[in-house]
Each structure stands twice: as C-alpha cells, then as structure tokens.
Amino acid sequence: MVDLSETHRTDSKVRPSAGRASSVVRARSEVVGGDPALRFDGVVRRYGDHVALDHLDLAVVQGETVALLGPNGAGKSTTISLLLGLLRPHAGSVEVLGTSPRQAVSQGRVGAMLQTGSGSGLPSGVRVGSALQLVRRLYRRPAPFDLTVERAGIGALLGRPTHRLSGGQAQQVRFAVAIAGDPELVFLDEPTAAMDVESRRSFWRMMRQFGEEGRTILFATHHLQEADQVADRVVVVNRGRVVANGPGATLKAAVATRQVCFVSRRPDEHLLDRLEGVTDVTVRGTGVTLDSLDADATIRALVRSNVEFSGLEVTGAGLEEAFVALTGCDAAPDQGRAP
C-alpha cells in the first residue's frame, strides 16, 4: 500500500461533500486553452442494460498529459475504445484531432496501448524486433526504429521471442508498439498493470519524456499515485460520469486537505471556527474535528489560543481521500497489484 497522505494516518473518516469538490475543480480546468486533441460531448455507451458511459463530457488540449482515474468498471476502458473508434457511442459525439476517431487512427496520428487481459498483446512466434519493425511499416511516417527502441527502453529485449517476456516487459514492448508510428496522441489503458515498482517508475519517466516532446497523452489508471504524480490533470470518472477534473493538487485541495482532531473538555465552537485555516468545525461531546486548509497554521493558532486539548491528531487528505470522497468508493484500489 502506497501511502499518499504525507501525514500520520488515523482511522478517522474524511468525508467532505463531493458536489463542492467537483464544482471547485471544474472552474479551474476550463481556463486551459489551446487546440483540442480530443472531445467527448454527452457520450452515452451501453452494454445491454448496463450504462457504461452516462453523458460523459471530456476535453483534452494538445500537449496535455491527462490521467483518467477511476475504480474498476468506471468506464475508463470504454472511453478509450470510443476514442479509438473501436466502439461507437449510442448518443453524443466523439472527436479526435479534429476528426472522427477512425479517421484519426487510419491517418496514423494516434497510438494506443490497450488492456490485454492475460495475453501479451503481441504476435506469437516472432522476436520483439521484427514485431516492432512490422508495426512501424504499417504507418506512413513512423519514428525511426532506434528512436522508438530508445524511447521505450527496450534495447535489451529486441532479440527476445515475444512469448519469452515477463508481463512487465511485454508492457514495455507494447508501449514501443503504441509509439512506433510517431503519433501525436497516445492512449494508454492501465499501462503499468503488470509492472513491478522499479519498472513502473522508469516507465513513467519515459512516458513523461515522450509527453514533453509535445505529445498528448491520455492514460487510464486506478493507481492514485500515478495519476497524481504523472499527469498534468486528473479526470476522475465513476459510473460513467466525470466526477472531478483538475490538477492532482487541486483535487486534493478541493476536499478539505487536513483534519485536525483532538479532545477538549469545553470546546468553544465559535473560537475554534476563527482559527487560521479552519473551514469547518465538528464537535461531538468532547471530540473535536477541524477541517483545515493549512494544518500547521491551525495548530499554531490552536496552541496560542490557550484552548486546552489532548490527543492531537492530524489526518491527511491525500488524493486517495479525495478519490474516496468523490467516487464514494471506500475501497480505493491502490494496491501494487501483482499480476
């Protein structure tokens, strides 16, 4: 379990209002300008009776690296399938690089790393190098072979038969496959699912570098830490809807960042409410919980105020708490899952 809150965890619950969180964050993201790389307008996609995407709106500007964060079944893979034209929307419209998804794909302007379940996603009976060479030749203006190999860091794997790759290595090779055509826009669906911590780190480093060359990247993940650390912007989806949208830091701020808890015999709500950084005060008998935007300042003010208190605890609201608050999903799945 990766600890996202930089402070001491307690068992106390953080549960700010989800409505407020998303409205605060949405206002900020709309400031972003530039040419659109992709656009979802009121997209609905059903599987039988199940509504996978429920009037989803999403816009990504060229050059952005955006994380699509959500629990399993939130609609992340469906979103990516629609962006690639593998699925058609039942309602609403999808636009990619100013054209239809299929058109963008056939022009070779899009690359993708899809989820493959237990399969490698690579052709059997060939070496990594020849599979990559083939993919290059399917594009009109591919990146130089050596450059793709370097970008994906798979130099050591080129001579290896595709069935002799570990899960993590296969994913690295599939990243190379995704970028072999030198695409402007790359979709990655849970790209680090089978990787260990070390390869995950180097994978994101390479992906960031690729993004810094002016590429637009949209990746789906349910690893909160990845979304926070790697993306310029995090779009949280749940049950087929966008529930929050903004930089990871803003998402965290959107849900009262810290909670300061202590026990006090005669808590004075009015006084506590005026302490620096405090946004909300909850008193239950002798138990006091202060929501604060600046826990350090609040504690300093608390000490100066001469309020007697004991059992002081500071609970962090990391992105994980934000995620829980926004999706109402208690089991935020952030285990470094082994394949």
Added chain:
Amino acid sequence: MSALVAFERFEVARLLRSWKFLAITVGFPVVFYMLFLNDHSPGKVVDGTVTWRVYLMVSMCSFGALVAALNAGGSRLSTERSSGWARQLRVTPIPAWSYVATKVTASMVVILPVLVLVELVGMAFGGVSLGVASWFELTGLLWVSAIPFAILGVFVGFMVTAETAYPVVTALMFVLGYFGGLFNPVGHMSPSLQTAARILPSFHQASLGLAVLDHRGLGIEDALVLVAYAALLGLAVVWKHRVEESRGLA
C-alpha cells in the same frame, strides 16, 4: 499498399518459421501417404483410369492444403484474438478488412509449397509419373481450389476460442479428410458415405484434380460447389467480423 505487403510478408514468415505448424502441415500428408500407399496395391485403378498411387497423392495434396489452412487460420487466429494482438492491429492505420484478407492470402501462400512437397513425395516414393503439363495443371487447379479451405480456416478462427481451437481444428481435419474420401477411394465407400462425401468441399477439391488426370476435363459440378463454399464462408467471415467490430472486439 507497402504496409499491406509488409503485413503479408510478416504473416507468411511467421508461419514458415513455426516448427509446430510445419510439422503438422507437412507431416500429416506425407506420413499418411507413406502409410496408406500399400493399403491397396499402388498400381490398382481406383477412379476412372486413376491409380491408387495417384489418387492418394491428389488426396494428400487436398489434405495438406486443408491442414495448412485450418492451422494457419483457425488455431493462430483465435490465439491472436485472445492475446490482444488482433485488437492492437485495429488501432494501426491499416484498414479493418486487411486483417482477414492477409490471413486468407497467407494461408494460400503456404499451401502452394505443401502441394509441391506432397507431389514430390508421390513422385519419389509412390512412383507417380505425369507429363510436365499435367503436373502444372494439377498443381494450379488444386491450389486455386484450396481457396474455400483458406476461408474456412479464418472462419473457424473467428468462431472458436484459443481453448476450443485445437479440438475443433482436429475434428474438422479428420471429418473433412475421412468423409471427403481423402483416405480411401470414394468408390469403395458405402452409398451413404458417398452421399456424405459429395456435400463436403474436400471431396470436390480432390475430385477437381482427379478429373484432370482422368482426362474428364474440368469438373463443373466440383467447381460450382467450391465456389458456393467460398462465397458462403466468405459471407460468414464478413458477418462475424462485423459483429465483433461493433462490439469493439475485432
């Protein structure tokens, strides 16, 4: 266009580099030819003027083509669909139909050397001797008439999963081989089995080749049945491909 050529070359190279594929595709018809050659005396006339050694050679050419097509298409295609490679190709610039087209043509490319190899075995071990023109005519005819097999292989690949591919492919190989009269002269089979044979493409494919050697000319009925099979299976593949596409699977 160069993209499709690259894809085609990749597919053919991948088939020819697979020991498993080659062992099955070449092994079955060649070994069966040697095994069954002395089931009857090789010189015995079994069909019109055609002797057993020639009949079995033509039959094993058909069988080889069938085995090649079912293994190139059926097993591999289903594996690729479940591994995610087929889907990965869908997000590259090549058109959706090219996947199916490349599979069918790759099967056709590998079928040709299989035919030639079985003919060489017939020549070397069965004592088959034909005129140069007859060899070319026979080979060309058997090759073109293997198109329904190639399409069948791809169709099977779309219908089965990676787990069910092996039994289904094996069953089809032997049903089409045995009931199509490839292991025994059709004339020696019971009337009901003879009727069954006439329904199967394998019977008509071999029959097309035998008719030429028997100087019966081009078997129009055989040709029509094979064209019908190719058309029906082709439509079935297109239908299945469309269904998968609409579900985002293909």
